Amino acid sequence: MNVVVIGKSGQLAWELNDTRPDNVNLTCLGRDNINLFDEHSVNETLTALNPDVVINSAAYTAVDKAEEEPDAAYALNAEAVKHLASACKALDCYFIQVSTDFVFNGKADKPYTPDSPVAPEGIYAKSKQKGEQYVLDLYSEKSAIVRTSWLYSAHGNNFVKTMITLMNKLDSLSIVADQTGSPTWAKGLARFIWKLTEEQSQTGIFHWSDKGATTWYEFAREIYRQGRDKGLIAKVVTIKPTTAAEYSAPAPRPAYSVMDCAKSYLIIDGTTWQRNLTKIFATHILDY
Numbered sequence: 001m002n003v004v005v006i007g008k009s010g011q012l013a014w015e016l017n018d019t020r021p022d023n024v025n026l027t028c029l030g031r032d033n034i035n036l037f038d039e040h041s042v043n044e045t046l047t048a049l050n051p052d053v054v055i056n057s058a059a060y061t062a063v064d065k066a067e068e069e070p071d072a073a074y075a076l077n078a079e080a081v082k083h084l085a086s087a088c089k090a091l092d093c094y095f096i097q098v099s100t101d102f103v104f105n106g107k108a109d110k111p112y113t114p115d116s117p118v119a120p121e122g123i124y125a126k127s128k129q130k131g132e133q134y135v136l137d138l139y140s141e142k143s144a145i146v147r148t149s150w151l152y153s154a155h156g157n158n159f160v161k162t163m164i165t166l167m168n169k170l171d172s173l174s175i176v177a178d179q180t181g182s183p184t185w186a187k188g189l190a191r192f193i194w195k196l197t198e199e200q201s202q203t204g205i206f207h208w209s210d211k212g213a214t215t216w217y218e219f220a221r222e223i224y225r226q227g228r229d230k231g232l233i234a235k236v237v238t239i240k241p242t243t244a245a246e247y248s249a250p251a252p253r254p255a256y257s258v259m260d261c262a263k264s265y266l267i268i269d270g271t272t273w274q275r276n277l278t279k280i281f282a283t284h285i286l287d288y
């Protein structure tokens with residue numbers, strides 16, 4: 001099976017490569033290999049590779065910077081997705097678009113299902129939702145949209161690695177305690193995506209997060225507890241709760257973005273976020 005992953009240096013792309021099944025001939029394309037902003041180039045590049053499946057893990061993921069660079073965010077998170085969906089349709093190949101819990105406004109009091117109404121706030125969220133809409137409008141018959149949340153991996157930049165670094169430098173940290181979501185190990189997400197790829201029959205919107213919900217503050221405390229246990233954090237750190245208003249990030253973030261993953265867990269079961277954190281701490285998390 002010929003599979004093309006778009007966005008080769010990101011944390012999800014790295015995990016997709018690391019977990020690829022034996023029967024997959026995988027090509028990962030970075031910005032030097034495909035011009036996602038040019039419809040003709042996207043068509044030409046994909047046609048030459050003749051894929052059975054295309055997985056788009058590339059995205060403009062700098063949530064706060066997107067507020068200053070809306071054109072760049074929309075170009076990659078929406079217009080490039082339109083080009084990819086159209087090219088996949090022309091090639092009749094299965095398309096997987098990765099999206100985000102930020103398509104929800106966070107005002108719910110129970111987990112969002114795949115058909116809960118979206119109401120993105122902020123440029124990153126709106127641009128990702130526009131990308132979703134292009135997929136649904138142009139190629140719903142052979143595409144899956146996989147929304148995920150609070151992604152981390154041993155590879156790339158993410159909350160877990162940032163916390164470990166800061167906890168080895170600072171005596172005290174203030175972490176937002178009024179935003180609730182589900183941390184997700186990118187390796188588990190990659191395995192779910194490979195399962196969809198194997199079957200190529202699942203279409204529509206899927207939610208994939210690790211099981212359970214927490215706040216950034218409680219997540220940081222668990223990173224600290226497990227990191228100290230594993231000898232990854234050498235010093236004593238005080239972790240204090242703060243509010244999103246006090247932290248005052250440029251982009252709005254949903255106060256509650258827990259997603260109902262039941263539909264996805266029927267395809268392959270998930271793991272609690274605490275267990276996956278233990279698993280990643282058993283790998284060489286700081287080596288990458």
Ligand SMILES: NC(=O)c1ccc[n+]([C@@H]2O[C@H](COP(=O)([O-])OP(=O)(O)OC[C@H]3O[C@@H](n4cnc5c(N)ncnc54)[C@H](OP(=O)(O)O)[C@@H]3O)[C@@H](O)[C@H]2O)c1
Nearest residue numbers: 007009010011012030031058059061098100148149150151
């Ligand atoms: N990270 C999270 O917490 C989170 C949460 C929910 C959903 N998601 C979604 O999950 C997916 C994967 O996220 P991630 O954390 O793996 O992202 P990431 O680590 O930030 O990787 C994004 C990738 O996109 C690539 N890219 C950017 N511009 C490109 C271009 N013009 N052409 C080709 N590639 C380009 C980047 O390449 P360079 O390295 O060369 O810039 C990078 O490899 C994204 O769709 C994201 O929206 C992420």
